[in-house]
Amino acid sequence: MAGFDKASVDVAEVLGIDGVASELGVHGEAVKLQNGGCAANYLIGDDVVVKAVVGPDARELAALQVRVLEAVAGTRVGPRPIAGPCACETTRGAGWAIAMERAPGEAANVLEREGKVSKAAACGAIGDALGTLHAANLFVDEATNLGDPRFLERFLRVDGEVEVELSKGSADDPFVGWVRADDWRRLKKVRAALARTDIPAGLLHGDPYTDNVLLVVDDGTVASSKLVDWEDACIGPLCYDVACALVAAAFGGREGFEVSVAKKLLEAYTRRRKMDETEVRALPDLMFANAVACALYRWHQFHVVDPEAPAAAKAAHLEMQAIATKIENEKFLLDDDLLLLLGNSSTER
Secondary structure: OOOHHHHHHHOOOOOHHHHHHHHHHOOEEEEEEOOOEEEEEEEEEOOEEEEEEOOOOOHHHHHHHHHHHHHHHHHHHOOOOEEEEEEEEEOOOEEEEEEEEOOOOHHHHHHOOOOOOOOOHHHHHHHHHHHHHOOOOOOOOEEOOOOOHHHHHHHOOOOOOOOHHHHHOOOHHHHHHHHHHHHHHHHHHHHHOOOOOOOOOEEEEEOOOOOHHEEEOOOOEEEEEEOOOOOEEEEOOHHHHHHHHHHHHOOOOOEEHHHHHHHHHHHHHHHOOOOOOOHHHHHHHHHHHHHHHHHHHHHHHHHHHOOOHHHHOOOOHHHHHHHHHHHHOOHHHHHHHHHHHHHHHHHOO
């Protein structure tokens, strides 16, 4: 399952976490959890997580997560929000904190790596959670639209254009050359895919990678699943979340793209929400868009924002670049193959 080990890069520490928790109305011993891409997470007592979001848009992201978690509460696919946001100080400057219930379980990628759940079972649980979310047909006015011309810039959390940010790296960097090739052909393809308006849309998790899905597993069987880390929640084609999940979970091993794993995810998803043919045919381009966007984020984060990041972090974008290249080049993503993979029943509305 694709996923960079965030434990090697510590985003921030909250200064005075006990006071922040108290201001949010929660009490108990604070234990540091693994950071997200732009947040520091703490377990307070046994049942509450406090997330402190950092960065120039921290207040906006924190408030959006509360609003989104309120919106998805009826689906039970996300943790229940408790309080916030409130201002806090971190080792990376000002932040904004929110409190939410602790989602039970462990990350899907960790459970799979430790042999506690099969990849197929984990992917089925991810597909089920996404199908449940999307079947609710939710919208949140405050959420960014995937088709916003500056969505990629917001995803990277930069003020300037992506093209400008890439110029801050080494001119000899192969990744920079790969993105700039053929008059930015790949970047233009990404923007075009994200801007499509002819596909059913609604509230997206935005980053349903396997480290953002917590599973409760009993003797190898998934008992429940929760989507966490909603910083990238947005409005857009529902199948974009499916594309993200396929990028995260269905590549790896000798086979490259693991059709059997993809099938488990898609079958579980379509039991909750049917996909029409337009959505199915959009998956390859949206998968490519997500892989490139993720590669851009990792490259920018660990070559521009934090140039002293450890070697593993600095190479993290290469995994996503390789996946994007496979999607561009390999025949398994022919439209007819995807239709067959999903099965005829899944394309009925």
